Amino acid sequence: RDYVSIAGSSTVLPFSTIVAEAAGKRPGVKTPVVESGGSSVGKKGACTGIGTENIDIGNASSRMKVSELDVCAENNVEVTEIKVGYDGIVLASDRSGPELDVTREQLWLALAANVPNAEGTAFVPNFYTTWNEIDASLPNIAIRVLGPPTTSGTRASWEEMVNEKGGCKQNAAAKAILKAEGKSAKTCRPLRTDGGYVEAGEQDNLIVQKLQEDNSSFGVFGFSYLDQNSDVLQAAKVGGVAPTFEDIAAGDYPVSRSLFFYIKKAHVGVVPGIQEYAREWTKHWGEDGILAESGMIPMGEDERAVYADAIENLPTLTADMLD
Amino acid sequence: MSSDLLLIVLLGIGAAWFFASRRAIVSQGQSRGGIKAMHSLPHYYGFWAAIAAVIPAFIFFVVWSAAEESVFRSLAEQYFPADRADDFRPDIALTQIQNVVAGIRVGEVPAWVDEAALAWVRWDALASNALAAIVIGMAALLGFLAYRAVNPDFRARNWVERTITVLLAACSLVAIFTTIGIVFSVIFESIRFFGMISPMDFLFGLKWNPQIEFGENAGVGVSNYGAVPLFAGTLLISVIALLVAVPTGLFSAIYLSEYASPRLRSVVKPLMEILAGIPTVVYGFFAALTVAPFFREFGQSIGLTVSSESALAAGVVMGIMIIPFVSSLSDDVINAVPQSLRDAAYGLGSTKSESIKQVILPAALPGIVGSVLLAVSRAVGETMIVVMAAGLAANLTANPLDAVTTVTSQIVTILVGDQEFNSAKTLSAFALALTLICITLVLNIGALQIVKKYREQYD
Amino acid sequence: MTKPMITPQIAAERVARGVQARYARERRFQLIGKSAIGLALTFLAVLMTTILIRGIPGFFQYYVQVDVTLDAQLMDPRGDQSIDSFYDGNPRKIMQGAIYGLTGAEGRSAKKEAFKLLSIGGTDRIRNMVVNDPSLLGSEQNLWIAVDDDVDSYLRGHIKRATDEDNRRLSDRQLDMIDDLVDRGLIQYKISNYLFQGGASRNPELAGVKGAVVGSLFTLAITLILAFPIGVATAVYLEEFAPKNRLTEIIEVNINNLAAVPSVVFGILGLAVFIGFFGFQRSLPLVGGLVLALMTLPTIIISSRAALKAVPPSIRDAALGMGASRVQVITHHVLPLALPGMLTGTIIGMAQALGETAPLLMIGMVAFIVDTPASVMDPGTVLPVQIFMWADFAERMYVAKTSAAIIVLLSFLILMNAIAVVLRKKFERRW
Amino acid sequence: MDMTLTTSEPVLTIKEPSSVTEKTVGSVHVDNPRMQAKNVDVYYDDKHAIQDVTIDIGANEVIAFIGPSGCGKSTFLRCLNRMNDTIDICRVEGSITIDGKDIYDPSVDVVPLRARVGMVFQKPNPFPKSIYDNVAYGPRIHGLVESKAELDEVVEQSLTRAGLWGEVKDRLDQPGTGLSGGQQQRLCIARAIAVSPEVILMDEPCSALDPIATARIEELIHELSDQFTIVIVTHSMQQAARVSSRTAYFHLGKLIEVGPTKQIFTSPQHELTQDYITGRFG
Amino acid sequence: MDMTLTTSEPVLTIKEPSSVTEKTVGSVHVDNPRMQAKNVDVYYDDKHAIQDVTIDIGANEVIAFIGPSGCGKSTFLRCLNRMNDTIDICRVEGSITIDGKDIYDPSVDVVPLRARVGMVFQKPNPFPKSIYDNVAYGPRIHGLVESKAELDEVVEQSLTRAGLWGEVKDRLDQPGTGLSGGQQQRLCIARAIAVSPEVILMDEPCSALDPIATARIEELIHELSDQFTIVIVTHSMQQAARVSSRTAYFHLGKLIEVGPTKQIFTSPQHELTQDYITGRFG
Numbered sequence A: 001r002d003y004v005s006i007a008g009s010s011t012v013l014p015f016s017t018i019v020a021e022a023a024g025k026r027p028g029v030k031t032p033v034v035e036s037g038g039s040s041v042g043k044k045g046a047c048t049g050i051g052t053e054n055i056d057i058g059n060a061s062s063r064m065k066v067s068e069l070d071v072c073a074e075n076n077v078e079v080t081e082i083k084v085g086y087d088g089i090v091l092a093s094d095r096s097g098p099e100l101d102v103t104r105e106q107l108w109l110a111l112a113a114n115v116p117n118a119e120g121t122a123f124v125p126n127f128y129t130t131w132n133e134i135d136a137s138l139p140n141i142a143i144r145v146l147g148p149p150t151t152s153g154t155r156a157s158w159e160e161m162v163n164e165k166g167g168c169k170q171n172a173a174a175k176a177i178l179k180a181e182g183k184s185a186k187t188c189r190p191l192r193t194d195g196g197y198v199e200a201g202e203q204d205n206l207i208v209q210k211l212q213e214d215n216s217s218f219g220v221f222g223f224s225y226l227d228q229n230s231d232v233l234q235a236a237k238v239g240g241v242a243p244t245f246e247d248i249a250a251g252d253y254p255v256s257r258s259l260f261f262y263i264k265k266a267h268v269g270v271v272p273g274i275q276e277y278a279r280e281w282t283k284h285w286g287e288d289g290i291l292a293e294s295g296m297i298p299m300g301e302d303e304r305a306v307y308a309d310a311i312e313n314l315p316t317l318t319a320d321m322l323d
Numbered sequence B: 001m002s003s004d005l006l007l008i009v010l011l012g013i014g015a016a017w018f019f020a021s022r023r024a025i026v027s028q029g030q031s032r033g034g035i036k037a038m039h040s041l042p043h044y045y046g047f048w049a050a051i052a053a054v055i056p057a058f059i060f061f062v063v064w065s066a067a068e069e070s071v072f073r074s075l076a077e078q079y080f081p082a083d084r085a086d087d088f089r090p091d092i093a094l095t096q097i098q099n100v101v102a103g104i105r106v107g108e109v110p111a112w113v114d115e116a117a118l119a120w121v122r123w124d125a126l127a128s129n130a131l132a133a134i135v136i137g138m139a140a141l142l143g144f145l146a147y148r149a150v151n152p153d154f155r156a157r158n159w160v161e162r163t164i165t166v167l168l169a170a171c172s173l174v175a176i177f178t179t180i181g182i183v184f185s186v187i188f189e190s191i192r193f194f195g196m197i198s199p200m201d202f203l204f205g206l207k208w209n210p211q212i213e214f215g216e217n218a219g220v221g222v223s224n225y226g227a228v229p230l231f232a233g234t235l236l237i238s239v240i241a242l243l244v245a246v247p248t249g250l251f252s253a254i255y256l257s258e259y260a261s262p263r264l265r266s267v268v269k270p271l272m273e274i275l276a277g278i279p280t281v282v283y284g285f286f287a288a289l290t291v292a293p294f295f296r297e298f299g300q301s302i303g304l305t306v307s308s309e310s311a312l313a314a315g316v317v318m319g320i321m322i323i324p325f326v327s328s329l330s331d332d333v334i335n336a337v338p339q340s341l342r343d344a345a346y347g348l349g350s351t352k353s354e355s356i357k358q359v360i361l362p363a364a365l366p367g368i369v370g371s372v373l374l375a376v377s378r379a380v381g382e383t384m385i386v387v388m389a390a391g392l393a394a395n396l397t398a399n400p401l402d403a404v405t406t407v408t409s410q411i412v413t414i415l416v417g418d419q420e421f422n423s424a425k426t427l428s429a430f431a432l433a434l435t436l437i438c439i440t441l442v443l444n445i446g447a448l449q450i451v452k453k454y455r456e457q458y459d
Numbered sequence C: 001m002t003k004p005m006i007t008p009q010i011a012a013e014r015v016a017r018g019v020q021a022r023y024a025r026e027r028r029f030q031l032i033g034k035s036a037i038g039l040a041l042t043f044l045a046v047l048m049t050t051i052l053i054r055g056i057p058g059f060f061q062y063y064v065q066v067d068v069t070l071d072a073q074l075m076d077p078r079g080d081q082s083i084d085s086f087y088d089g090n091p092r093k094i095m096q097g098a099i100y101g102l103t104g105a106e107g108r109s110a111k112k113e114a115f116k117l118l119s120i121g122g123t124d125r126i127r128n129m130v131v132n133d134p135s136l137l138g139s140e141q142n143l144w145i146a147v148d149d150d151v152d153s154y155l156r157g158h159i160k161r162a163t164d165e166d167n168r169r170l171s172d173r174q175l176d177m178i179d180d181l182v183d184r185g186l187i188q189y190k191i192s193n194y195l196f197q198g199g200a201s202r203n204p205e206l207a208g209v210k211g212a213v214v215g216s217l218f219t220l221a222i223t224l225i226l227a228f229p230i231g232v233a234t235a236v237y238l239e240e241f242a243p244k245n246r247l248t249e250i251i252e253v254n255i256n257n258l259a260a261v262p263s264v265v266f267g268i269l270g271l272a273v274f275i276g277f278f279g280f281q282r283s284l285p286l287v288g289g290l291v292l293a294l295m296t297l298p299t300i301i302i303s304s305r306a307a308l309k310a311v312p313p314s315i316r317d318a319a320l321g322m323g324a325s326r327v328q329v330i331t332h333h334v335l336p337l338a339l340p341g342m343l344t345g346t347i348i349g350m351a352q353a354l355g356e357t358a359p360l361l362m363i364g365m366v367a368f369i370v371d372t373p374a375s376v377m378d379p380g381t382v383l384p385v386q387i388f389m390w391a392d393f394a395e396r397m398y399v400a401k402t403s404a405a406i407i408v409l410l411s412f413l414i415l416m417n418a419i420a421v422v423l424r425k426k427f428e429r430r431w
Numbered sequence D, E: 001m002d003m004t005l006t007t008s009e010p011v012l013t014i015k016e017p018s019s020v021t022e023k024t025v026g027s028v029h030v031d032n033p034r035m036q037a038k039n040v041d042v043y044y045d046d047k048h049a050i051q052d053v054t055i056d057i058g059a060n061e062v063i064a065f066i067g068p069s070g071c072g073k074s075t076f077l078r079c080l081n082r083m084n085d086t087i088d089i090c091r092v093e094g095s096i097t098i099d100g101k102d103i104y105d106p107s108v109d110v111v112p113l114r115a116r117v118g119m120v121f122q123k124p125n126p127f128p129k130s131i132y133d134n135v136a137y138g139p140r141i142h143g144l145v146e147s148k149a150e151l152d153e154v155v156e157q158s159l160t161r162a163g164l165w166g167e168v169k170d171r172l173d174q175p176g177t178g179l180s181g182g183q184q185q186r187l188c189i190a191r192a193i194a195v196s197p198e199v200i201l202m203d204e205p206c207s208a209l210d211p212i213a214t215a216r217i218e219e220l221i222h223e224l225s226d227q228f229t230i231v232i233v234t235h236s237m238q239q240a241a242r243v244s245s246r247t248a249y250f251h252l253g254k255l256i257e258v259g260p261t262k263q264i265f266t267s268p269q270h271e272l273t274q275d276y277i278t279g280r281f282g
């Protein structure tokens, strides 16, 4: 194989392809082939098998877990972790619709499959139908949020950051019930399936368009779609912070995550162009770069320097680095 | 010798034996009293010799080429350094060697890799020469033997035709192998799935809600793998699609075949066929952004709550897509109803519509069933429209105004989305596929029985 | 003999009584037929109009006229006119100079904003110019350079000045610059030369369908080369040679069933067999073609069998009676007569293959592939996949590009059908 | 007996009827005509298939049309209930009346016409429906019966008259296509008489049947002849002789001779008729 | 003359040939047989379509097979060049020889057999090719000619012998399907004789033709009879009388009577033959 093969997160894909395209402009370099598939495909792909029938680089919108790194170890594969930037997950609606300023806890109550009952004694299936039932300050419209299906990493991140960390772990009643029942806060993650949350497929553009058809609905998607459609969409503030470029980069916006790719070290020096592709990232991942232009939130200077260095030296990712 | 060139040479040898044998038989025949005295026409002798020369040699070529690389790879292992580091990876080393052979040098290349690559190039040259020699030799020899065997009593035509028949039969096995391949590519995963989820729960469970079950999320949510809502959703959407496609398609077919002038028919039929060729993404957008809001607003205006994702919108648009399946195929079938039945009906004083409704359609029923089945297959297999317009929520409902999802769209969503190969969620896609194939099989056998039963009835 | 209960007179009366109503029913029935056709054609018209209205703009885009000097220093820093040297060059500087001149931008932020009006395709373009023809070094060129996709969207009216400045991707200053350029006639709406010459790109203004069209061609060629002969051979065997027994019945049910298998399952098969077992690379048009061929096969077999059945037995009898062998009967008489019907099935099958994405997802053809494949063994993608991916990119300008690609796909389809229809006509020479 | 063997040498010259209009030999008119054709010409596009035929069909008679292949027997027969309307290129000129009313008059409806003038075809063509539904089809579409009981009775009567009741009464719900050829043809006759037509047209109704089945149909025709007017086209002179009282001889689109069957077969007057009868051709 | 009118009452009782094997009346053997069928039985699945038929076909004779519809004439004819092989459910027992060689011997190739025993069908079925190619087809596939010139000659000769050359010589490259019915049938005969068969089988070759065309074909059969053995199936006794020297009468699968045509038609010996000849049925 004389081209780099990349697969993984659909969130990283747009940025990865921009870099791939730029890398391919060099004479004699074949443009890397970038496939989608989801973060776990990227992480797993990076960790399975050596040889040209396997991918060289896996993209991921969430960091590798120790358990996932174990797969690498099992397969005797060493990978290098490169962080490239951040992505915010936004809740947005049509500009003609009501503005929303919610906390993660309120979002959890609105969208979780199970919420504490009124007495706070047990989890019951979500009974909220309008936003103002959760808090009087919220608008009196039906809860209807369009978002990705269970096969999406974006959704998994949302569930973790909103339902678990921002919801159950903050809510006194929930904490009490969890403790009483001896369950972990993870069990708060699932989203409701009764129509308040609508699985709309992994077509974010379609969600954007549907929001314009129905201005009382909200949609969950990546920051870049908001960025491109800022004239028609308005984002809900979460915890009082609007998802702006600066606030996500500064880490103030609570629902954001890091984007990574993992290099299969053994392929470096075998498949041509791997390191060249990685280096190409460093040219574009700054505040003025084309990636920011497309909606990726850049890292700070220092972090960029760290990972630029990693690209040159290819340190092997180890379990203690992950903790 | 490169394999392209070798194949050309092989064809050349075949051609040479073709002409040689043909010539030989003609001159042999001359002494016996012309072509009439031979068993077969001269070119059959030619083809026989060509077949003898080319086909075995070609099979040898294919087998050799398939085996070559793995032989080289095992040979190359002798070049691996004796003192291997712990992290020495044979497969990567082999890739490296092959890269060097292909002229790709990345970074610094160890000396032994270069050596191995050089050896590889030697073997390659040797092997390709050997292969060329063997293939050419085989072709020449077998061709020669066939050429020698040529005599006017030799039943060349029979042999050539037997070869052709065998080839044809071999082709018909492709369909069988495809099925076997499909079953094999889903069965192991399905078995693993049924090891995790009981088949009873899967087949009769009423709730479908698989959660991501790996990584951080392992064991977090409660997954449900009851496939009933998916099959019910498939049924609901297919029924809606058929409610649109069958009347429209069937009435179009009837009008085109029984009333319309041939000219109108020749224009309208291909026009309608375009509907089947429009990419489904387009239908998806059409369904999600035009039809669904229309239904929602219409519903609101008469006091119904219609969700933006509704089976209705997806079904209607899917129905439009499959109209041509019903119209074109039914049109052919209706045309094929024997004129004698029409005559019988007209002879009794039926109006045209009476004869169509009571005689022609019943007689054409098997074919119409066939066309509808094909349309159903297409509807069942469709994903994009469903995902975009009906959502992915597995509601068990018969209300067409609700969001539902279908088996195929779940399969695609699961396989395309974030996945982990050992999670029940991913495996469930294979189990769904297997179940779906079994169901269509039963449907097809049923349809075949219907067709058989009715086929006995007329003519 | 019994006296008839209903005499002809009574019969005549009763018939006459009902006849008006029956004719009314007849008229209604015809009307339903006409409306059905009308409805189907209306759907078609609506869809086609939507596609055309949305897609036509995708064939055009906005270009800005710039004067550049291909400065040798900047373009060829090593001065040896080698490819490497050109790629080390800095054509960006040249473009910057040109656009600053045009807009009169002063100051860092203004300059930055001015430069953003241009597509980055411009720098590539001038580099390619000198790579292809080094003698141009140092010359002055008057070029039409594509504008950036945001500018394009503004000019198309998708981005409006009325929107709050914070909420749009172009600043007021940029809008002023654009309006000024338009007033001076330096920005024009022209046929896009990227659409057909460009490969996949993440810059919507540079994105084109060339790679996908070539990929589709390769894939469909493989599909056709495999599916048509194998399908016809299978049909001939089953129809003309195979004994009618259990095995052939199983084959028949099996083929019908294959026609009903969802296409994504063929993708699973392709992944398991061609990539897993035979070890082909992912994303190859060869593998895509193989998978689509297996998918198309049942359609071709079923329609070919119908066509073979329709050949009048008298022709077979005539040839057999002359002492033709079975193979001769088939090759001399039956196949030529059945070919049109076989082509019909092939049209339908190929049309479906042309529009498929689901099975290709499984074998890695749904991927971002920039380079146009040069052979069936190079990674490639196909038109519907391109459409599918473009439809999901965030940048606005992809909406028009997507619609244009849909038109390209439909043209491809109509062209393919037209060829088949012409072929069919040719063989249909009814004697 | 020796007429068939006048020569074993082939006959080389077949005369065409002279192309100037030549009057049909014999008496074309009858006293109590049910149908009357006057100067009928039929064209298939340019092909002049029937040329100036004038003939009466008497009430309750059995008339046979004979003549060599392609002479227009079927064509003329199909004009009598306007079945030719279904052929686009077919054009009929002249007048054909039933009980004095022109059936080609624009005001005439073909539907009731065909109910009055039924038709039985060469190849038995039962509908792919049950035996009962086959017979009930006509009464149903024409609304001839008021109740299910009445319909049952019509079906039974028709089948009885077609001599089929005994054979099928236990399996009325089985498909008509499952019957033997002869039974199918009788079913088609039953179907035709179920609408109480005045005239039944039969186009070579026995040509696909074996002799035993043929004999039954002939017997049936004989029985039906006292209630219906029957026009039968046949290739077999023997059959014409057996079943008909009048015979019309067609030749290349012209009606050459008409007369009582006995007379046509024993003393044909026109040379062509004679040649045909004596087997010089045909 | 009065035989056709022995009765105008329908005949109700058609005797079946007794089912115990009954010997065929008349002399089934000839002095110089070209083909010989011995105790031939043919079955379609269970249906016993031909029962124990033994008959010789003499060299250069014209033999006619007559009998009512469905009696097995076509079935037996098609056994003679193994055209029945194409029907899956058809099974032939007994022996049929041509020039003493059993044609059902497993070692026999049907291809050359059918070149020796040609066939002309009921409905003219020219190939959808040019007139020239229709006639040239046989010589080409059997490799009968060495050169184009020779082929041209064979085509011309065959068309001339089929009496068609004059009519088509200027349009040999036009489609054979464009000819009239009678011309098409002569083309099919030309096509059959182009391979110089020894025997020509004709299954009702004139039934789709008008009398003028029929006369030409009969004339042609007459002319061909001095070079070929011709077996002709016909529905028309007159035609049998005109063209054949020997006639075989079949009835419900049995060969009832064989004899010189003259004798069969003037003094049939078997009762069934007599009934058929005198028009009591058929």
Ligand SMILES: Nc1ncnc2c1ncn2[C@@H]1O[C@H](COP(=O)(O)OP(=O)(O)OP(=O)(O)O)[C@@H](O)[C@H]1O
Binding pocket: D044, D047, D049, D067, D068, D069, D070, D071, D072, D073, D074, D075, D076, D087, D089, D235, E208
């Ligand atoms: N649909 C048609 N289109 C054109 N010509 C036709 C059509 N039907 C019949 N003819 C021609 O009209 C003439 C009379 O045909 P018709 O079928 O009436 O003859 P016929 O006497 O019934 O012959 P047969 O005994 O073979 O049934 C023939 O020359 C025939 O070719």
Ligand SMILES: Nc1ncnc2c1ncn2[C@@H]1O[C@H](COP(=O)(O)OP(=O)(O)OP(=O)(O)O)[C@@H](O)[C@H]1O
Binding pocket: E044, E047, E049, E067, E068, E069, E070, E071, E072, E073, E074, E075, E076, E087, E089, E235
């Ligand atoms: N392919 C077949 N399958 C089953 N039965 C058949 C088949 N062909 C003929 N038969 C039956 O065999 C018997 C003899 O048929 P055959 O065609 O030989 O009769 P025939 O004398 O030629 O009649 P006709 O004068 O109508 O041509 C008939 O009862 C017929 O139904």
Ligand SMILES: [Mg+2]
Binding pocket: D073, D074, D075, D203
């Ligand atoms: Mg007729």
Ligand SMILES: [Mg+2]
Binding pocket: E073, E074, E075, E203
């Ligand atoms: Mg026959």
Ligand SMILES: O=P([O-])([O-])[O-]
Binding pocket: A008, A009, A010, A011, A012, A037, A038, A039, A040, A060, A061, A152, A153, A154, A155, B418
């Ligand atoms: O594809 P994901 O980024 O959602 O994992």
